[in-house]
Amino acid sequence: MRVLITGARGQVGHELMKSAPDEVTAIGLGSDELDITNAEWVNDVVLSLTPDLIINAAAYTAVDKAESEPDLAYAVNRNGVAHLGGVADHLSVPLLHISTDYVFSGEGSKPYSESDATSPTGVYGSSKLAGERALMQTCARYMILRTSWVFGLHGKNFVKTMIRLGRERNELSIVDDQIGCPTSASGIAQALWRLVAEYKSTGKLHWGLYHLSGTPACSWYDFSEEIFQQAQQIGLLEKKPIIHRVTTQEFPTTAKRPAWSVLDSSLLYEKHKIPSIDWRVELRNVLSTLFFQCAE
Ligand SMILES: NC(=O)c1ccc[n+]([C@@H]2O[C@H](COP(=O)([O-])OP(=O)(O)OC[C@H]3O[C@@H](n4cnc5c(N)ncnc54)[C@H](OP(=O)(O)O)[C@@H]3O)[C@@H](O)[C@H]2O)c1
Numbered sequence: 001m002r003v004l005i006t007g008a009r010g011q012v013g014h015e016l017m018k019s020a021p022d023e024v025t026a027i028g029l030g031s032d033e034l035d036i037t038n039a040e041w042v043n044d045v046v047l048s049l050t051p052d053l054i055i056n057a058a059a060y061t062a063v064d065k066a067e068s069e070p071d072l073a074y075a076v077n078r079n080g081v082a083h084l085g086g087v088a089d090h091l092s093v094p095l096l097h098i099s100t101d102y103v104f105s106g107e108g109s110k111p112y113s114e115s116d117a118t119s120p121t122g123v124y125g126s127s128k129l130a131g132e133r134a135l136m137q138t139c140a141r142y143m144i145l146r147t148s149w150v151f152g153l154h155g156k157n158f159v160k161t162m163i164r165l166g167r168e169r170n171e172l173s174i175v176d177d178q179i180g181c182p183t184s185a186s187g188i189a190q191a192l193w194r195l196v197a198e199y200k201s202t203g204k205l206h207w208g209l210y211h212l213s214g215t216p217a218c219s220w221y222d223f224s225e226e227i228f229q230q231a232q233q234i235g236l237l238e239k240k241p242i243i244h245r246v247t248t249q250e251f252p253t254t255a256k257r258p259a260w261s262v263l264d265s266s267l268l269y270e271k272h273k274i275p276s277i278d279w280r281v282e283l284r285n286v287l288s289t290l291f292f293q294c295a296e
Pocket of ligand 1: 007008009011013030034037057059061076098099100101147148150155156
C-alpha cells in the first residue's frame with residue numbers, strides 16, 4: 001500500500017515517516033517537493049505517484065504570524081487542502097487530514113465535541129476551519145482529526161522551548177489560565193497508522209470529523225511543571241527553574257489564544273477504538289530520547 005504524506009518534515013510528518021509500518025510504502029514530501037498551494041503541482045505529483053491513501057500533515061502553523069499573513073495562511077490551510085481533496089476524490093482514495101482546537105472560541109467549560117459550534121478567534125483557526133470545510137466539499141472519503149498542543153522530538157514546540165529556557169534561566173513565567181490537552185506528534189502518527197491499517201484490511205473507515213488529543217487536560221503552567229520534573233528526574237536538567245504562574249493578560253500575544261481548549265476524543269474511540277494518549281508517558285519518551293541525544 002502506497003501512502004503519500006505531505007508536510008513530511010513537520011512535527012507530525014516526521015513522526016509519520018519514522019513510524020511507517022513495514023507493509024506500507026510511505027512517500028513523504030516536504031514543501032520544496034510538493035507545495036500544496038499550487039494546484040497544478042499537486043495534481044501532477046499525486047497523479048504520477050498514484051497513492052492508495054493521502055495523509056496531509058502540511059499546514060501553515062505560525063499562529064501569531066498568520067495575523068499579518070492571512071493570504072498565505074489561507075493559501076496553505078484552505079486552498080492547499082482543497083487541492084489535495086480534489087485529486088484524492090478524483091483517484092477515489094481517502095485523505096486523512098489534521099486540524100486544530102483553534103477552530104473553537106475557547107470560551108467553553110466542558111470538553112468540545114465534534115458537533116459543538118466553531119468560532120475561531122484568529123486567522124490561523126479561521127483558515128484551518130476553512131480547510132475542514134473545503135475538504136468536506138471536495139472529497140467523499142475523508143477523515144479530519146482535530147488535535148491540540150502538539151509536541152515531539154522534531155521541530156519547534158513547547159517542550160523543547162521549556163528545556164532550552166530551563167537551561168538558560170533560573171526563573172520563568174508561564175500562563176496558568178489557558179487549559180488544553182498536550183498531544184504527542186508520535187501519538188498522532190500512531191493513530192493515523194492505525195486508521196491506515198484498518199482501511200487496508202477493511203477497505204473503509206467511518207469517514208468524518210474527529211477529535212484526537214492527549215489526556216489529562218492541564219494548563220501551560222502544569223505542563224511546564226511536569227516537563228521540568230521529568231527532565232530533572234532523568235538528568236536532562238540539573239535543576240528545575242522557579243516557575244511563576246501568570247495570566248494571559250500578563251503575557252500578551254498577537255493572536256488571541258483560546259482559554260479553554262479541551263477536546264473530547266471519545267468518538268474516535270467509539271468508532272475506531274483509538275484511545276486518548278496519556279501525554280505524560282509520551283513526554284517521558286521524548287525527554288529520554290533528548291537525554292540520549294545530548295549524551296551522544
Ligand atoms: N503544532 C501544534 O501545536 C498543533 C496544534 C493543533 C493542530 N495542529 C495541526 O497539526 C498538523 C501538523 O502540525 P505540526 O505541528 O506537525 O506542524 P509543523 O511542524 O509546522 O509542520 C507543518 C509542515 O507543513 C509544511 N508546509 C507548510 N506550507 C506548506 C506548503 N505550502 N506545501 C507543503 N507543505 C507545507 C511545512 O514545511 P516547511 O517547513 O518546509 O515550510 C512543515 O514541515 C497541522 O495541520 C496543524 O495545523 C498543530
